[in-house]
Amino acid sequence: METIRFGTDGWRATLEEFTAPRVRMVGQAVATYLADEGLEGPVAVGYDARETSRGFAEELARVLCSNGFDVLLSERDRPTPLVASAIADRDLAGGLVITASHNPPEYNGVKFIPEDGAPALPAVTDAIAERLAEPDPLPESDHGTVREVDFAAPHADAALELVASITGGTDLSGLTVAYDAMHGSGRDTTDALLERAGATLERFRCDRDPEFGGGSPEPAAENLAALIETVTDDDSDADLGIANDGDADRLAVVTPDRGYLDENLFFAALYDYLLEDASGPAIRTVSTTYLIDRVAEAHGETVHEVPVGFKWVAEAMADHDALVGGEESGGFTVRGHVREKDGVLMALLAATMHADEPLDDRVDRLLETHGTVVQDKISVACPDSEKSRVLADLEGVIPETVAGTAVEDLNTADGFKLLLADGSWVLVRPSGTEPVLRVYAEAGDEKRVRELLEAGRELVEPLV
Structure with a gap:
């Protein structure tokens, strides 16, 4: 269970960790969550084009079906937003999508989409994570059905x-x-x-x-x-x-x-x-x-x-x-x-x-x-287990100037965003999907952006 962690947009992992038994546990957690919330409508299940995605989607469908939910299973791999739209348009109880989005092929993932079709907030994903368990099927007479549908049209x-x-x-x-x-x-x-x-x-x-x-x-x-x-x-x-x-x-x-x-x-x-x-x-x-x-x-x-x-x-x-x-x-x-x-x-x-x-x-x-605006970003390798420590250490070394310009304000809504006197800014925040810290910068020209990114790298790398 400790391997399953919901990040910025669901749980993603390499196929060494993203296994059928763990996917079934996510399916059971979602079924339990929906039942506890009194949501009894059908559930959508979609998937992307990865080799393993259809099989994982079928695993989810079986677990949800065995918990009494009717399942609308995509007839083929389709974009995630089609599933989200179907949930809202058809008044479904929610949905699951097997996808690792832009990650390389050795990854897969799963995301839960609530009944309004909008991304799940942490209160929801935390509630699902708390319910992770082995499948607990109802008697066969109480099982739901699985029907393949076209989400595209x-x-x-x-x-x-x-x-x-x-x-x-x-x-x-x-x-x-x-x-x-x-x-x-x-x-x-x-x-x-x-x-x-x-x-x-x-x-x-x-x-x-x-x-x-x-x-x-x-x-x-x-x-x-x-x-x-x-x-x-x-x-x-x-x-x-x-x-x-x-x-x-x-x-x-x-x-x-x-x-x-x-x-x-x-x-x-x-x-x-x-x-x-x-x-x-x-x-x-x-x-x-x-x-x-x-x-x-x-x-x-x-x-x-x-x-x-x-x-x-x-x-x-x-x-x-x-x-x-x-x-x-x-x-x-x-x-x-x-x-x-x-x-x-x-x-x-x-x-x-x-x-x-x-x-x-x-x-x-x-x-x-x-006025001209240029932005870019770089990544600094950082294990997921070290991100919180690095950010905590960074708080104690925020400089008064970055690349020769005074820091006028600090935004901590997501990592550390240093607002500079010339209108440019540098942001350091943890990636929610990869073992890296992101360093972003915005300024009036590319040369200045490169200077700011390098200053951000020099600030972060010694802390990792």
């Missing part, structure tokens, strides 16, 4: 309807989108949705490969070389590039002028676009750009900062009736949709934005108006 209908309500329509005819599924569960889902809206598709890695081509299904610039080369080629027909991570809850955008579009810049462009016809605050994580705040101020709106983790974004979106919520790692959702990051919905919205006005033009205008 209802989600596509809802996405098209929502984006049309935001933009006035979703006619992408005349737009060519290069789409990279990275061999993950976005294939035949994100591309199919864009095609249904009228776009012409050029597909990359849209076949299922449980090994993800020997890498990780992480849509970072260094992993999207072919997509970037295609979209930025003057002789290419592609107008826009879109990529999803392994379970397609996040997206990356590639534009003809910029190539890989920094997620912070996409977030700012998205918020600016939404504010043309709507109003409301934005929710961003502590690691996300202050450019969002500048866009909000220009429109008379506000921004609420939360710790890293989309669960905190989702909670704040409900508390503040936010128009949009997002994080610098490429996870976003908008008002009117389930409060879970959705790389499929956002692909459609990004393409529709680009059809209305090239994203490069909007970003250029935002930077000209609000």
Whole structure:
């Protein structure tokens, strides 16, 4: 039981630890939790494209069924946000998804999604962790049923309807989108949705490969070389590039002028676009750009900062009736949709934005108006068992200056965020999914960001 730890977005581990008996214990814990909470409806079970995911999903389905719950099992691997949407739309008791998202193929994971479709908060995951136990089946006469269902079609209908309500329509005819599924569960889902809206598709890695081509299904610039080369080629027909991570809850955008579009810049462009016809605050994580705040101020709106983790974004979106919520790692959702990051919905919205006005033009205008913003991050290896100690030690050595600039304020909502006198900042926080500490920095140019990241590394590494 002590091996099963729910982090930022569920429990992930290598297949040496992520075993069928432990998955069954999670299934029993969820069944017990739902019963204790008086939630009696069906439960959704989804899974990603990894070799072992379907088998683990079937294990969960059997445990839930033996505890009296009817189970809606995805008919094939599908994006995590499709399961979240199904839970909310079908009034289900909750759901489970077998996925390790962007982690390499030797990992797998499981996440629980409550009845509202938003990410589970710690009170819920703690309650589930307290109930970890071997399966305890009811008499066979009390067992539920398992039915395979299609989560894709209802989600596509809802996405098209929502984006049309935001933009006035979703006619992408005349737009060519290069789409990279990275061999993950976005294939035949994100591309199919864009095609249904009228776009012409050029597909990359849209076949299922449980090994993800020997890498990780992480849509970072260094992993999207072919997509970037295609979209930025003057002789290419592609107008826009879109990529999803392994379970397609996040997206990356590639534009003809910029190539890989920094997620912070996409977030700012998205918020600016939404504010043309709507109003409301934005929710961003502590690691996300202050450019969002500048866009909000220009429109008379506000921004609420939360710790890293989309669960905190989702909670704040409900508390503040936010128009949009997002994080610098490429996870976003908008008002009117389930409060879970959705790389499929956002692909459609990004393409529709680009059809209305090239994203490069909007970003250029935002930077000209609000000033250049550059952000980057690095990782410092740190065992999970040492993270708390390192952060405790860091508290005692916070410097008065970083890279020659005075520290004006300190934000401890999630790790340590040092706000500097020149408007730049450095953040050190523990990863919730990997044995590393993240060091983030934001400033007005790349040289300054590199200086800040190096200063952050020099501050943290001696403590590990």
